Amino acid sequence: MRKRCLETVYKIAKEDKSVIFIGSDLGKGTLDEFKEDFPDRFFMEGISEQHVVSMAAGLALEGKKVYVNTIATFITRRCFDQNVIDLGLAKSNVRLIGNGGGLVYAPLGPTHLAIEDISIMRSIPNMTVLVPSDADEMERAVKASQSYEGPIYFRVAKGGDPVISHPENGFEIGKGITYRPPGPVTIVSTGILTKRAAEVSDRLKAEGHEVGVVHLHTIKPLDTKLLKNIFDRSKAVLTIEENTTIGGLSSAVADLYTEWDGDPLILKRIALRDEFPEKYGSQNDILKHYDLDTESIYEKTKGLCAKVERKSL
């Protein structure tokens, strides 16, 4: 996903002279083509996130669209004040591309786990937060960002993640995608977990249960229209996310629910706990540890289906 993301930045840079790329200290060979073709718009600035973000903002205030890339934890936390003041307050057209969102860097341990990047970035006024499901969707997201005003945070997944998105879905920032129409139970998901949600829905459909699947690639601004439509049509909503329980997708959905005047419904979530995972292993190992593997999502959803169906008898 990261590769496709950067390749797309290069693609849009070819047609748009205002596109600039800044990396911190990325791997040898990163975007060599970009550097060769547009040496005056390619920067590798060193391990200095605070400076990099403000410098990007300085360029953006002069009319440039600046794509900044480094590891998600560092691009969100290390320079958070810069993100707030020079991106959020300044409404600058800086796009932060955070590698290894969520648990991707599981083997590297807690210093590299971006388990709250969604929470903290969505807390910044004017910030847009994008969490694509796969490389194809990432490409569409980067293209959409070209003509978008204001700062954006892209959470980048590992790469090689199974593809669920289709070209006909399109990509509009702030608009969710309905993969399975809202049913008595609807799963609201983001990032790579949407693929799992769809698998769960298909399995339960074969067992006679209708489970909606809605993918929110944009966590902020939240697609409140779509969510209210789900609140209206579903009896239970399950949010699943690779972020802690504090401030992520489930919080956003619950926040909206506090403003909901329609019939009450059940809100449930599966998310990472508010803790530093004490395990290494792989991203999938830790996702499973927090019940975010397909089987656990299936069990939880099936339980919700049974509950909702019992109630409606």
Add this chain to the structure above:
Amino acid sequence: MSNITDYTSLGKEVRKDIVEIVSRAGRGHIASAFSLVEILNVLYEDVLKINTKDPLDPTRDRYILSKGHGCLALYSVLARKGYFKKDHLYKFCSFDGILGGHPERDRVPGVEASTGSLGHGMSLGVGMALNSKIDKNPYRVFVTIGDGESNEGSTWEAALSASKHKLGNFVVLIDYNKYQSYDKVSEVLNLEPYADKWTSFGFDVHEADMDHPEILSQILTKKINYNDEKPHLIICHTIKGKGISFTENNLDWHHKSRLKPEETKALIDAIMNEGAPS
């Protein structure tokens, strides 16, 4: 132009504004603004190429007050230059005013960046200076930082970068008044040898005694080569609270903002009688 600028009168005018604003608003950093006055007067009278009728004229020089808490001096100068009406000064920090306790871009004409959180201005300025090179639009970027502000590590990240990019169109002016909030800079976090640090980071370093603003003016208009391959830095030796003997180097004035009418009068009388620079 510099030989005819009357820094004494301009300095009095700005300091009087500062005291009047603080007196009405009941807030504001008097001493931090006082030490900046001559730097701003030199920049805005002798150096900066600006167009107040079109504050975003693409060819203008960019100026960032990175030590945003010195904004009272900047507001006074911007009003004098005609960026906005002087009435706005007296609505400082009020609910419907445009001038807050730290300067904001998009709200205040002439303000290039929202500052107040220290250690951002140099990096923003590096981005702007780089843009000038990319666009081959030969404007210059001037940034004023505080001495205490250079405690921030991001200052030195920006310094490395300015040097790497050979930004001759980038000028940092340090308001070296030698005091920060708690105590003397030398006590809180010593910066010396200050000039050597900047030289070793690749800057073309100058020092200016701000009791004689014409020295700074000479450096900026005659000595510096903006097509140089080195960014420039001027250590401006200023005095915190400059302009009135009883506010100079007196930490009680760093945060003092509630002025009784008789204090306001005493301050203004002192400014008009003593004046600055010497």
